[in-house]
Amino acid sequence: MQYIHCLNNISKYGTDLLPDTYELTEEFDKSTGVLVRSAAMHDMEFPESLLAIARAGAGVNNIPLDRCAEEGIVVFNTPGANANAVKEIVICGLLLGSRGIVEGIEWCRENADDENIAKAAEKAKKAFAGREILGKKLGVIGLGAIGAQVANTAIDLGMDVYGYDPYVSVGAAWRMSSEVHHVTNLDDIFRECDYITIHVPAMEGTIGMVDAHACELMKDGAVFLNFSRDTLVANAAMAAALESGKVHAYITDFAVPEVMRMNGAIVLPHLGASTAEAEDNCAIMAVRELVNYIENGNIVNSVNYPACDMGACPAGGHRVAVMHKNVPNTVSQITNAFGEEGVNIENLTNKSRGDFAYTLLDIDQEAPEAAIAKLNSIDDIRRVRVVC
Numbered sequence: 378m379q380y381i382h383c384l385n386n387i388s389k390y391g392t393d394l395l396p397d398t399y400e401l402t403e404e405f406d407k408s409t410g411v412l413v414r415s416a417a418m419h420d421m422e423f424p425e426s427l428l429a430i431a432r433a434g435a436g437v438n439n440i441p442l443d444r445c446a447e448e449g450i451v452v453f454n455t456p457g458a459n460a461n462a463v464k465e466i467v468i469c470g471l472l473l474g475s476r477g478i479v480e481g482i483e484w485c486r487e488n489a490d491d492e493n494i495a496k497a498a499e500k501a502k503k504a505f506a507g508r509e510i511l512g513k514k515l516g517v518i519g520l521g522a523i524g525a526q527v528a529n530t531a532i533d534l535g536m537d538v539y540g541y542d543p544y545v546s547v548g549a550a551w552r553m554s555s556e557v558h559h560v561t562n563l564d565d566i567f568r569e570c571d572y573i574t575i576h577v578p579a580m581e582g583t584i585g586m587v588d589a590h591a592c593e594l595m596k597d598g599a600v601f602l603n604f605s606r607d608t609l610v611a612n613a614a615m616a617a618a619l620e621s622g623k624v625h626a627y628i629t630d631f632a633v634p635e636v637m638r639m640n641g642a643i644v645l646p647h648l649g650a651s652t653a654e655a656e657d658n659c660a661i662m663a664v665r666e667l668v669n670y671i672e673n674g675n676i677v678n679s680v681n682y683p684a685c686d687m688g689a690c691p692a693g694g695h696r697v698a699v700m701h702k703n704v705p706n707t708v709s710q711i712t713n714a715f716g717e718e719g720v721n722i723e724n725l726t727n728k729s730r731g732d733f734a735y736t737l738l739d740i741d742q743e744a745p746e747a748a749i750a751k752l753n754s755i756d757d758i759r760r761v762r763v764v765c
């Protein structure tokens with residue numbers, strides 16, 4: 378039996394796909410696989426039984442990726458599965474930053490008991506007048522699954538769109554409208570655009586990238602949208618920019634105390650991916666990745682181990698997975714360990730990613746205990762698993 382622990386609510390459409398040999402468990406300590414959304418995992422200790430963590434979503438900054446790699450735990454995410462949900466809320470954010478919608482709603486609530494509210498509204502509304510997004514310049518920082526969709530929809534809405542992403546994938550570039558202007562200097566986005574939206578992961582190199590310098594460059598009355606992560610924006614700089622009127626509105630999906638104290642921030646409680654469709658899509662993809670890894674040793678959409686796919690375990694066949702450091706002489710030690718026991722390797726895939734590597738082998742007989750013991754004794758090997 379394989380035990381799966383959910384650290385957050387995971388859609389039933391995903392967990393219903395778990396085979397009969399899997400059971401959802403409340404006990405983290407006996408889990409083979411973990412399904413998670415935004416639960417903080419950095420301070421957690423992982424049980425020896427844990428093979429994989431699947432993040433039903435995009436951002437993995439809540440998971441200690443390097444420590445997981447060291448402990449032979451594969452971490453997956455679900456690229457693109459919630460991108461449409463985020464795109465739609467970003468479009469909503471553009472409008473929230475353009476029109477006095479939030480203030481107008483607040484005014485109506487405050488005046489709910491006024492019998493003459495209709496007349497009062499006609500008088501009050503001039504305080505909530507806004508501007509249109511048609512023809513305005515939108516800067517998109519990060520043109521991955523979400524950024525590319527935001528750029529395309531903004532083009533459809535008649536905006537003039539500028540995109541910046543030095544690492545854009547070929548797939549995302551293909552999906553993006555040719556009308557998106559390609560920007561190679563981030564400062565130009567800050568300098569030129571009326572609206573700016575950021576869609577990059579929070580990691581070394583992006584944390585704090587919207588700093589005092591960026592705010593200083595922005596056009597007077599710019600609107601900044603952050604549906605990616607709170608840490609991308611330096612809060613003190615944004616607070617000052619809002620205070621001075623440099624930034625007209627800061628629309629963010631991250632309710633942190635510093636932001637709650639900012640005048641001019643419109644704050645949502647991390648709602649970007651909270652649609653039924655996105656939750657179902659993410660859960661389905663996460664469960665498929667987890668089961669494919671546990672059953673076949675295949676790695677699809679991992680963020681800390683290389684991709685590796687040898688198809689389904691051959692019927693009646695034998696497969697061994699070895700997770701190891703990406704250092705010289707490891708693959709030969711692995712093949713020797715089997716060779717010395719008279720085992721023939723029928724298929725072998727070896728892939729690396731940064732400091733770690735993965736070797737998946739189909740062998741012609743049940744893996745001999747002596748070979749497995751030998752592999753487990755090698756320093757640079759992190760985990761050896763008989764898959765089937």
Ligand SMILES: NC(=O)C1=CN([C@@H]2O[C@H](COP(=O)(O)OP(=O)(O)OC[C@H]3O[C@@H](n4cnc5c(N)ncnc54)[C@H](O)[C@@H]3O)[C@@H](O)[C@H]2O)C=CC1
Pocket residue numbers: 434435436437456457459460463518519520521522523524541542543544545546549576577578579582583604605606630647648649650651
């Ligand atoms: N508010 C919410 O509920 C949600 C928030 N997110 C956040 O949005 C982020 C992006 O999600 P996706 O578009 O699905 O990810 P993605 O991986 O498809 O796209 C990220 C893009 O950022 C680019 N990038 C990386 N470093 C960059 C830099 N320094 N400058 C410019 N571009 C850079 C990459 O090349 C990639 O194209 C996630 O990492 C997550 O933090 C994602 C989903 C839901």
Ligand SMILES: O=C(O)C(=O)COP(=O)(O)O
Pocket residue numbers: 414415433434435436437459647649650651
């Ligand atoms: O996918 C992401 O990166 C998100 O931020 C969505 O987070 P959630 O699954 O709603 O906790």
